[in-house]
Amino acid sequence: xxxxxxxxxxxxxxxxxxxxxxxxxxxxxxxxxxxxxxxxxxxxxxxxxxxxxxxxxxxxxxxxxxxxxxxxxxxxxxxxxxxxxxxxxxxxxxxxxxxxxxxxxxxxxxxxxxxxxxxxxxxxxxxxxxxxxxxxxxxxxxxxxxxxxxxxxxxxxxxxxxxxxxxxxxxxxxxxxxxxxxxxxxxxxxxxxxxxxxxxxxxxxxxxxxxxxxxxxxxxxxxxxxxxxxxxxxxxxxxxxxxxxxxxxxxxxxxxxxxxxxxxxxxxxxxxxxxxxxxxxxxxxxxxxxxxxxxxxxxxxxxxxxxxxxxxxxxxxxxxxxxxxxxxxxxxxxxxxxxxxxxx
Amino acid sequence: xxxxxxxxxxxxxxxxxxxxxxxxxxxxxxxxxxxxxxxxxxxxxxxxxxxxxxxxxxxxxxxxxxxxxxxxxxxxxxxxxxxxxxxxxxxxxxxxxxxxxxxxxxxxxxxxxxxxxxxxxxxxxxxxxxxxxxxxxxxxxxxxxxxxxxxxxxxxxxxxxxxxxxxxxxxxxxxxxxxxxxxxxxxxxxxxxxxxxxxxxxxxxxxxxxxxxxxxxxxxxxxxxxxxxxxxxxxxxxxxxxxxxxxxxxxxxxxxxxxxxxxxxxxxxxxxxxxxxxxxxxxxxxxxxxxxxxxxxxxxxxxxxxxxxxxxxxxxxxxxxxxxxxxxxxxxxxxxxxxxxxxxxxxxxxxxxxxxxxxxxxxxxxxxxxxxxxxxxxxxxxxxxxxxxxxxxxxxxxxxxxxxxxxxxxxxxxxxxxxxxxxxxxxxxxxxxxxxxxxxxxxxxxxxxxxxxxxxxxxxxxxxxxxxxxxxxxxxxxxxxxxxxxxxxxxxxxxxxxxxxxxxxxxxxxxxxxxxxxxxxxxxxxxxxxxxxxxxxxxxxxxxxxxxxxxxxxx
Numbered sequence: 049x050x051x052x053x054x055x056x057x058x059x060x061x062x063x064x065x066x067x068x069x070x071x072x073x074x075x076x077x078x079x080x081x082x083x084x085x086x087x088x089x090x091x092x093x094x095x096x097x098x099x100x101x102x103x104x105x106x107x108x109x110x111x112x113x114x115x116x117x118x119x120x121x122x123x124x125x126x127x128x129x130x131x132x133x134x135x136x137x138x139x140x141x142x143x144x145x146x147x148x149x150x151x152x153x154x155x156x157x158x159x160x161x162x163x164x165x166x167x168x169x170x171x172x173x174x175x176x177x178x179x180x181x182x183x184x185x186x187x188x189x190x191x192x193x194x195x196x197x198x199x200x201x202x203x204x205x206x207x208x209x210x211x212x213x214x215x216x217x218x219x220x221x222x223x224x225x226x227x228x229x230x231x232x233x234x235x236x237x238x239x240x241x242x243x244x245x246x247x248x249x250x251x252x253x254x255x256x257x258x259x260x261x262x263x264x265x266x267x268x269x270x271x272x273x274x275x276x277x278x279x280x281x282x283x284x285x286x287x288x289x290x291x292x293x294x295x296x297x298x299x300x301x302x303x304x305x306x307x308x309x310x311x312x313x314x315x316x317x318x319x320x321x322x323x324x325x326x327x328x329x330x331x332x333x334x335x336x337x338x339x340x341x342x343x344x345x346x347x348x349x350x351x352x353x354x355x356x357x358x359x360x361x362x363x364x365x366x367x368x369x370x371x372x373x374x375x376x377x378x379x380x381x382x383x384x385x386x387x388x389x390x391x392x
Numbered sequence: 393x394x395x396x397x398x399x400x401x402x403x404x405x406x407x408x409x410x411x412x413x414x415x416x417x418x419x420x421x422x423x424x425x426x427x428x429x430x431x432x433x434x435x436x437x438x439x440x441x442x443x444x445x446x447x448x449x450x451x452x453x454x455x456x457x458x459x460x461x462x463x464x465x466x467x468x469x470x471x472x473x474x475x476x477x478x479x480x481x482x483x484x485x486x487x488x489x490x491x492x493x494x495x496x497x498x499x500x501x502x503x504x505x506x507x508x509x510x511x512x513x514x515x516x517x518x519x520x521x522x523x524x525x526x527x528x529x530x531x532x533x534x535x536x537x538x539x540x541x542x543x544x545x546x547x548x549x550x551x552x553x554x555x556x557x558x559x560x561x562x563x564x565x566x567x568x569x570x571x572x573x574x575x576x577x578x579x580x581x582x583x584x585x586x587x588x589x590x591x592x593x594x595x596x597x598x599x600x601x602x603x604x605x606x607x608x609x610x611x612x613x614x615x616x617x618x619x620x621x622x623x624x625x626x627x628x629x630x631x632x633x634x635x636x637x638x639x640x641x642x643x644x645x646x647x648x649x650x651x652x653x654x655x656x657x658x659x660x661x662x663x664x665x666x667x668x669x670x671x672x673x674x675x676x677x678x679x680x681x682x683x684x685x686x687x688x689x690x691x692x693x694x695x696x697x698x699x700x701x702x703x704x705x706x707x708x709x710x711x712x713x714x715x716x717x718x719x720x721x722x723x724x725x726x727x728x729x730x731x732x733x734x735x736x737x738x739x740x741x742x743x744x745x746x747x748x749x750x751x752x753x754x755x756x757x758x759x760x761x762x763x764x765x766x767x768x769x770x771x772x773x774x775x776x777x778x779x780x781x782x783x784x785x786x787x788x789x790x791x792x793x794x795x796x797x798x799x800x801x802x803x804x805x806x807x808x809x810x811x812x813x814x815x816x817x818x819x820x821x822x823x824x825x826x827x828x829x830x831x832x833x834x835x836x837x838x839x840x841x842x843x844x845x846x847x848x849x850x851x852x853x854x855x856x857x858x859x860x861x862x863x864x865x866x867x868x869x870x871x872x873x874x875x876x877x878x879x880x881x882x883x884x885x886x887x888x889x890x891x892x893x894x895x896x897x898x899x900x901x902x903x904x905x906x907x908x909x910x911x912x913x914x915x916x917x918x919x920x921x922x923x924x925x926x927x928x929x930x931x932x933x934x935x936x937x938x939x940x941x942x943x944x945x946x947x
Contacts, residue, residue, distance in 0.1 A: 050485065050818055052804030053724040053752050054406055054562070058766075058811045060759050114757060160760035160812075275765075324764040329778060373779075380796050381401070381635065381774045382648040 060159075064119035066273050067319065070264035071126055074315070077260035078134070081253040082186045083218070085134040085201035090126060092141045092205070097125035100149040108154065120159055124148050127167035127320055131312065131359065132174070133184040135196075135219055138206050140181050144170035164366045165326045168359040175354060187220025188253030191244060194218050223251030224310050224355045227302055236299040250309030258311040265318025274322040277334035282317035283308060285342015293350065307346060316345070316358035326366045333369075333376040341365045395623050398643035400636045402772040403628040404805045406562050406725065408601055413686040414565035416693035418573060421683075421709060427469050427495045427700030428736040429455065430482045434529040435536045436462030441493060447474045450504035452677050455493050458524045464537040465527045469679040469698035472497040483703070483721045483738060486925045486932075487731040495700070506675035516543075516588055526671040527678040527739075532556060532567075532632075532661030533722070535740045538668065541658060542588045549590030552657040554641060555582055555665055557598040557605060558625065558632025561723030564743040566682040567662050569694045571598065571605035574666055575612035577673075579620060581665035584672050586618065589658055594620045596662075597637045599627040629725060630803040634659040636772055648799055663742075683741050685710040688717075688748035697737045703744055704733035710746075717752065720745040724752065725804040759812040767806035767816060773799045777806040781816050784823035789830070792823045800824075825930045832926070850900055857893050864889060 078086045101121040105112045128144055148170030156162040175182050189195055194217040196204065204215055221229065223245050230240030240246075249255045268274045286307050293301035307313065321327060321341050328337040341361045348357025432438035439456030443449055449468040456466040472495045479489035511519055520539040528538035544550045555578070559567040571578065582594060596613070598606050606624055613620040625631060625640050635646050638657055646652045652659060660668075663681060670676045679699055683706065686692035690711025697706060703719065720727035721741055737744075767777035775796055783792035797820060806816045864886040 050729070050815070050821070051720075051722075051724070051726050051802075052807050052817065053720065053727065053747070053755075054808065055755060055813060056404065056406075056809045058809070059756070059813070060762060060811045063762075063764065063811050114759060118759060120762075158760065160762045275769075325762050327763075329763055329765045329768065329776065377776065377795070378774065380648060380799055381639075381772065382645045382650070382799070383774075383796070384648075 060118045060120070063273055064123050066268065066271055067123050068119065068126060070267045070273075071130070071261075071319065073260040073264045074130065074257065074311075077257050078130070081188055081190075081256055082134055083189055083196050083201060084198040085186050085196060085205065086129070087198065088202045088205050089129045089132060089134055089136065089141055092138055093125035093129040093145045094122055096142050096145040097121040097149050100146050101154075104150055104154040104158075108158065110158070115159060118159065121149060121153075124153065124166045124170075127315070128170045130315060131167065131171045133182055133219075134186045135184040135201065135204050135215070137181055137184070140174060140178055141205075144174045147173045160325055162325055163369070164363055165320055165323050168320060168362050168366075171359045172363060175359070183221070183225070184215075184219050185222050185225075186218055187245075188251070190252055191220065192218050220245065222310075222355065223254055223306070224312075224349065226251075227306075228349075228355050231300065237302055238299070246306075249305045250311075254311055255309040258309040258314040261311055261314035261318060265314065268318060268322070274318065275331075275334065277331055278322045278327060278338040279317040281335045281338025282321050282342045282345075283313070283338075285339040286313055286317075286345055287342075289343045289346040293346070301350065307349065310356070312356050312358040313345065316341070316362060320358070321362050321365070326369065328369050328372045328376070330373055330376040330378055332378065333372040336372050336376065337365050337369065340368065395621065395641075396643075397623070397625060397641070398639055400631070400639040400772055401774050402770045402805060403630060403636070404770050404808050405628055406808060408627070409563045409686070410565050410568065410601060413563070413684050413692040413694060414568050416691065418569060418682065418694050418696055419709070421695040421697045421701060421706055423470055423497055423499065423501060423698070424701050424705050425497060426475075426702070427472070427497060427698060428480050428702070428734075429466055429469065429493045429495065429700040430480075430736065430738055431456045431466060431491045431493065432482075433466060433535060433699070433739040434464050435534065436460065436464070436540075438491060439463065439466045441477050441491075443474050443477075443493065445474050445477055448472070449474060449495065450502050452504045452506055452679060454525065454527075454677070455495075458537075462537055462540055463524070464529050464539065465525050465677070466493070466699075467527055467677040467679050468495055469700050470495070470497045471500050471502040481732050481735050483728065483730055483735040483741065484925075485728045486928045488925055488928055492736075508675055509672050511584055511672050512587065519588065523668070523671060526676075528664070528668060528671055529678065529739050530661055531663035531667065531681055531739060531742065532634075533726075533740060533742065535738075538660070538664055541660070542585060544589050545653065547653070547656070549592075550653055550656055550658045551591060552593045552595065552642065553582070553585055553589055553591035554634075554637060554657060554659045555594070555596040555662055556632060556634065556637050556659050557596055557602070557609065557662045558637055559602070560599060560627065560629045560632035561725055561727075561743075562629070563686050563745055564684050564723050565686075566684045566694050566742050568602045568605050569684075570666055570682050571602070571662055572608045575605075575608040576615065577669045578609070578662050578665045579612050579616050580673060581667070581669035582620065583616070583618065584668055585658075585660060585665065591658070594618070595641050596620060596622045597625050597641050598622065599631060600624045601627040629805065630772055630801070633772065633801060633803065635801070648796070678739060681737075681739065681741070683737055684743040685746075686743065687720075687746035688713055688715065688751055689746050697741075699739060700736045702734050702736055703730065703741075706737070706744055707733065707746060712746075713748070715748045715750075716746055717749055718747045720747065725808065726802065755815075756813045758814045761812055761814060764811060766809045766811065770805040770809045772803060772805060773801055775800060777816055777820075780823070781814065781819050784819040787826075789823050789827050793827060797823055797827070821929075825926065829926060829930055853896070857896075860889065861886075861893070 098121055102112050105115050125145055128148055148166040152164055152166035152169035153162050194214055196218055226243050226245050227240050245251045247255050269276055287304045290304040290307040294303050328334050344361035344364055345357040348360050437459040440459045442457050443455045450471045453468045454465050455468050458465045475496045476494040480492040482490045520542055524539040529535040557567055557571050596609055609622045613622050630636055639645055644655055667678050680696055682694050683697045684694050685706045719730045721730055722743055761778055763778050771777055779795050780792055780797055800820050802817050804817050868886055
C-alpha cells in the first residue's frame with residue numbers, strides 16, 4: 049500500500065454515532081413534552097431499517113457487517129421517525145422506512161450514492177399517499193387531559209384496543225396545521241394565535257422541542273461533524289423569507305420566529321439538510337443550498353398544499369446539487385482570483 | 393520576533409513522534425563494505441559515469457558527471473574500487489532497478505584533494521557550475537539540483553530567501569537535529585545563497601515543536617553580519633511544504649503552474665544549506681547526509697550516513713526488532729515503501745521508518761465516499777478531493793484535470809482524514825499516470841502524423857523536381873543542338889537547380905535522421921527505463937485503483 053500510512057481516528061460509524069447522539073436531547077424533550085409514543089415509533093423505524101438494509105445488502109451481494117455497523121440506516125430511520133406524527137399507525141412507519149431504505153437508498157446505489165435524502169423521500173411518499181394518517185400528532189401533554197403510557201402508545205400505534213375517543217383526546221393539530229386552517233378560514237394571524245396551542249415563539253411544547261434539536265445541532269457543529277454553512281443559511285432563508293412576508297402583511301403571514309421554532313425547521317437545518325451525500329459540497333454551494341431550502345420551506349408552508357414544507361424543500365434542493373456544485377467550485381491554491389469557468 | 397504570520401488553508405495534525413529520535417546525539421554510521429551509488433538521485437537527467445569497472449576511486453571523487461543543465465554529479469562516498477556499473481535495486485516506488493555504480497570500500501576512507509572555493513571572487517555562473525559538479529541537490533525531499541535554483545535568472549535577483557526548517561512530517565527529525573548542532577554552518581550556507589541570489593530578506597521558518605532548534609538558529613543568526621529572521625511557525629502538516637511555508641511567512645501564494653521565483657521567493661531546506669556550506673568552505677561534495685532511523689527499532693536516532701550505504705546496515709545499527717512489517721523511506725504521510733532493504737541511502741533519504749503492527753496498524757477497509765468534504769477542508773492545495781476521487785474512479789480524467797488534478801501535491805491529508813478510509817491519493821496518482829500515458833501516446837501519434845505528412849510532401853516535391861530536371865535537361869539539349877559547334881555554356885541554370893536539389897535532399901535526410909531516434913525501437917537505456925517505470929507504475933496503480941473498494945467486493 050502506498051502513502052499515507054496513518055489515519056485519523058474518525059470513521060463513518062463514528063460520524064453517524066455522533067449524529068444519533070446529537071438527536072438524543074431532541075428525543076428526550078419529545079418524550080417529556082409529548083409522551084413516550086415517539087419511542088415506539090423510533091423502535092419500529094429502527095428495526096425496519098436494519099432489516100431492510102440487511103436484506104438489500106444481501107440481495108445486492110454486499111457484505112452486511114461493514115454497512116450495517118456504519119449506522120447510516122439507523123440515522124435515516126430516526127430522522128424519518130422524528131418527522132412522522134408520533135401516534136402514526138405502525139404500517140405507516142414501516143412503509144415510509146422501507147421506501148427510504150429500499151428505494152431512495154439502495155436502488156440508487158447504496159451508501160454515498162443516493163441523490164435524495166432517504167428519510168425525506170420516505171416522508172414525502174407518506175404525506176402524499178396517506179395525508180389523513182399523517183395527522184396523528186400527539187398533542188403537548190400540557191394541553192391534553194389524557195396521557196398515554198408507553199404500553200398504551202404502542203397499542204395505539206399497533207391498532208390495539210385504545211378507544212377512538214382516547215386517541216382523539218391525545219392527538220391535536222400541530223401549530224402549523226392550526227395556522228394553516230385558521231388562515232384558510234379567513235382569520236388573521238393574530239386571531240389564530242389566540243388558540244391555546246400557540247406558545248411563546250412556536251407552539252406550546254413544540255418550541256422546546258425545536259430548542260432541543262437546536263442544542264443537538266450545536267453539538268454537531270462544535271464537533272465539526274457538520275459545518276455552519278447549511279444550518280445557518282437554512283435558518284436565514286426561513287427567517288428572511290418569513291420575515292419579509294410578515295413585514296409585508298402581518299395579518300396573513302406567520303411571524304419569522306414562529307416558523308423557525310416549528311421543530312421541523314431545526315431538525316431539517318441541522319440534521320437533514322446537512323446530510324453530506326445528498327447535499328452540496330462547496331462552501332458557497334452549501335450556502336445556496338441552505339438558503340434555497342429555507343426559502344422553499346416557507347413558500348410551501350405559505351402557498352403549498354401541505355402544512356409543512358421542509359421535506360419537499362430539501363428534496364427540491366437535492367435536485368439542484370450537481371448544478372450548484374459545478375458552478376460554485378472554489379478558488380484553488382495559487383489559482384486566479386475569479387471563479388472557475390464552468391466546463392463546457 | 394513579531395512577524396505577522398498567515399494561515400495556509402487545510403492541513404492536519406497527526407501525532408508527531410519526534411521525541412523518539414531527536415533526543416539522542418548524531419551518530420556516524422559505520423563504513424559499509426559495499427556502496428551502491430545510483431546515477432539518478434535527483435530530478436533531471438541522470439549523471440553519466442566517468443569511471444570504469446576496476447578503477448580505484450578516492451572519497452569525494454566524481455564518478456558520474458552532470459548531464460545537462462538540470463542534472464548534478466555523483467561522487468564516491470569513500471575510497472575503494474569500482475566493482476560494477478549497471479542495474480541495481482534503488483529506493484523508488486516503482487521497485488524497478490536503475491543504473492548504479494557499485495564500490496567495494498577499502499576501509500581507508502581516503503579523501504581526494506579538496507579545498508575551499510573563493511566564492512566571492514568567482515563569477516556566479518562558474519560558481520554554479522562548480523556546485524553542480526559537487527553534486528548539490530535539495531535534501532528536503534524533491535532533490536532538485538541546487539545549482540539551478542541558485543540562478544536568479546532574468547530577474548537578476550530573488551528578493552526573498554526562505555530557509556525551510558519546517559520538517560512537518562511525523563517521525564522525521566534530521567533537520568531538527570541538524571539545526572540544533574550545526575546552526576552556524578547552515579547560516580554560512582545562507583550567506584552563499586544570498587550572494588548568488590541577491591536576496592535582501594532572509595527568513596528561516598521553523599515549526600514551534602522544535603524549540604531547541606529555534607534557539608540554536610536564533611543564537612547563530614545573531615552572530616551573522618547580515619539580517620536573518622528566524623520565525624516560529626505553527627506545527628501543522630504540511631506546513632513544511634515549500635508552498636505552505638511561503639504562504640505562512642509572506643501571505644503570498646505561488647500561482648498555479650508557476651515557480652516561487654516568479655513571485656521573487658526561493659526556498660531551500662536547511663540540510664541543503666548545510667551541504668552548500670560544506671561544499672564551498674571545504675570543497676566537500678554531497679557524499680553524506682543525516683538520516684533519521686526510527687519507528688520499530690531499539691534506538692531511534694539520527695545517523696550521519698554515506699550516500700550508497702545499504703539501508704539494512706542502518707536498521708541494524710539502530711537495533712532491529714522482531715515484528716517488523718515493512719520499511720518506509722520518508723515519513724508516514726508521503727513516505728515510499730522499500731522493495732528491499734539492500735537499497736542504498738540516496739540524497740533524498742531523510743528518514744528510514746521501520747513499521748510494526750503496533751505503530752502502524754493495517755488500514756481498515758474502505759467504505760464508499762459519503763461526500764462529507766473533510767478532505768476538502770484538509771486539502772492544502774484547496775482542491776475538492778471528493779470530486780477528483782469521483783472522476784478518477786469513473787475514469788473521467790478530463791474532468792479530473794479540469795478540477796485541477798495536477799495541483800495536487802500528494803501530501804496525503806485527504807486520505808488521512810477520510811472517515812471512509814479511502815486511499816484517495818492512490819486514485820490521484822492513478823489518474824495522473826493515465827493522463828501522462830495518454831499524452832505520451834498522443835505525442836507519438838502526432839509525431840507519426842508529422843512524419844507521414846513530411847513524407848508525402850517530400851514525394852510530391854521529388855516528383856516536381858524530377859519533372860523540372862527533365863525539362864531543364866531537354867532545354868539544355870535543345871540549346872546544345874542549336875549552338876552545336878560553340879563551346880559549352882557557362883554553368884547553366886540546370887546546375888544551380890541541381891545544387892539546390894542536392895541541398896534540399898541533404899536537408900531532408902538530416903531531418904529524417906533527426907526524427908528517427910525517436911522511434912520506439914531505437915531508444916537509449918534511459919528512455920527505455922523511463923517508459924518501463926511509467927508502465928510499471930501504471931500497472932501497479934491501475935491494479936490498486938481499479939480494484940473496487942474492498943468493502944464493495946461481492947461476498
